[in-house]
Amino acid sequence: MNKDKAKEQLEEYLKSHNYRVTKERFEVLNAAMNYNGHFEADELFAILKSKKSKVSRATIYNTLEVLVNCGLIFKHRFNDNLSRYEKAFGRSRHDHLICLGCGDIIEFVFPQIEVIQKDICKKQNFVPQNSTFQIFGYCKKCQK
Amino acid sequence: MNKDKAKEQLEEYLKSHNYRVTKERFEVLNAAMNYNGHFEADELFAILKSKKSKVSRATIYNTLEVLVNCGLIFKHRFNDNLSRYEKAFGRSRHDHLICLGCGDIIEFVFPQIEVIQKDICKKQNFVPQNSTFQIFGYCKKCQK
DNA sequence: CTGCCTGCAAAACTTTTGCAATGCG
DNA sequence: CGCATTGCAAAAGTTTTGCAGGCAG
Numbered sequence: 001m002n003k004d005k006a007k008e009q010l011e012e013y014l015k016s017h018n019y020r021v022t023k024e025r026f027e028v029l030n031a032a033m034n035y036n037g038h039f040e041a042d043e044l045f046a047i048l049k050s051k052k053s054k055v056s057r058a059t060i061y062n063t064l065e066v067l068v069n070c071g072l073i074f075k076h077r078f079n080d081n082l083s084r085y086e087k088a089f090g091r092s093r094h095d096h097l098i099c100l101g102c103g104d105i106i107e108f109v110f111p112q113i114e115v116i117q118k119d120i121c122k123k124q125n126f127v128p129q130n131s132t133f134q135i136f137g138y139c140k141k142c143q144k
Numbered sequence: 145m146n147k148d149k150a151k152e153q154l155e156e157y158l159k160s161h162n163y164r165v166t167k168e169r170f171e172v173l174n175a176a177m178n179y180n181g182h183f184e185a186d187e188l189f190a191i192l193k194s195k196k197s198k199v200s201r202a203t204i205y206n207t208l209e210v211l212v213n214c215g216l217i218f219k220h221r222f223n224d225n226l227s228r229y230e231k232a233f234g235r236s237r238h239d240h241l242i243c244l245g246c247g248d249i250i251e252f253v254f255p256q257i258e259v260i261q262k263d264i265c266k267k268q269n270f271v272p273q274n275s276t277f278q279i280f281g282y283c284k285k286c287q288k
Numbered sequence: 289c290t291g292c293c294t295g296c297a298a299a300a301c302t303t304t305t306g307c308a309a310t311g312c313g
Numbered sequence: 314c315g316c317a318t319t320g321c322a323a324a325a326g327t328t329t330t331g332c333a334g335g336c337a338g
Contacts, residue, residue, distance in 0.1 A: 056320045077221045128281035137272035200295045
């Protein structure tokens with residue numbers, strides 16, 4: 001089952017970095033893996049709280065960073081003043097259309113983007129870690 | 145002269161939208177046009193203040209939004225918790241490499257990106273307003 | 289003159305930090 | 314047991330907002 005593999009991956013990552021394996025970290029992982037779509041830190045906090053979890057905001061932020069670092073979730077900064085996250089486990093590269101009307105985030109896959117990236121980085125002698133292509137505009141529903 | 149054309153463009157934009165033409169807006173425009181590279185809102189505020197300008201933070205934010213809307217500056221959200229701006233006037237499309245080591249922002253031009261964008265938007269029936277391709281990684285200096 | 293725009297200060301919001309308590313290794 | 318991690322609350326930092334006064338049209 002996917003969720004178990006994610007758990008395994010986190011545990012391995014923690015151990016190999018001499019970080020402690022705590023139940024809080026798995027609670028955050030679970031909430032993140034169960035979330036369908038893009039979520040904010042405070043959203044996870046609310047969800048966990050509603051499930052009577054005692055995980056604090058500080059731990060959420062701490063753990064989200066860990067999860068980003070071990071590749072289990074992506075972190076995005078779109079147009080506004082907060083970070084959005086999404087499950088990365090088992091997903092391949094994709095990018096986003098962001099609707100300025102309704103705020104919807106639409107994903108797309110376009111393999112050529114990675115080719116371009118390699119090309120650019122080679123030219124600039126730049127070692128890429130990750131990248132994002134964001135297109136802002138209006139989705140089908142929001143065009144007048 | 146370029147600066148006069150930018151001024152003209154702003155004035156026209158303001159009038160056509162029934163916004164008022166104020167000296168504060170031109171002070172912000174000037175500071176933005178004189179800035180070489182990427183700047184933050186508070187940086188402009190400091191610069192203006194050091195020049196004995198009385199423009200307030202509120203007006204800076206207000207005006208930066210106006211300038212973005214009339215195409216005189218670009219607004220970017222990179223990895224961190226603030227907005228960065230840069231002159232757009234007289235510049236063509238370019239994208240950014242952001243160094244995770246030293247924070248440098250390196251620009252690059254890659255015309256094919258716009259072709260891809262058109263392709264994607266057509267497929268998704270999405271009307272693009274603007275877009276950004278950001279590559280995070282390590283620049284020449286910051287590779288070990 | 290009308291009401292948009294400004295400056296100031298406070299508020300709002302996300303994220304980070306300090307500290308004592310907890311519990312992993 | 315030692316110390317990384319946690320919860321809580323406060324702090325930090327950017328951006329927004331409310332309000333009284335000022336100035337563009």
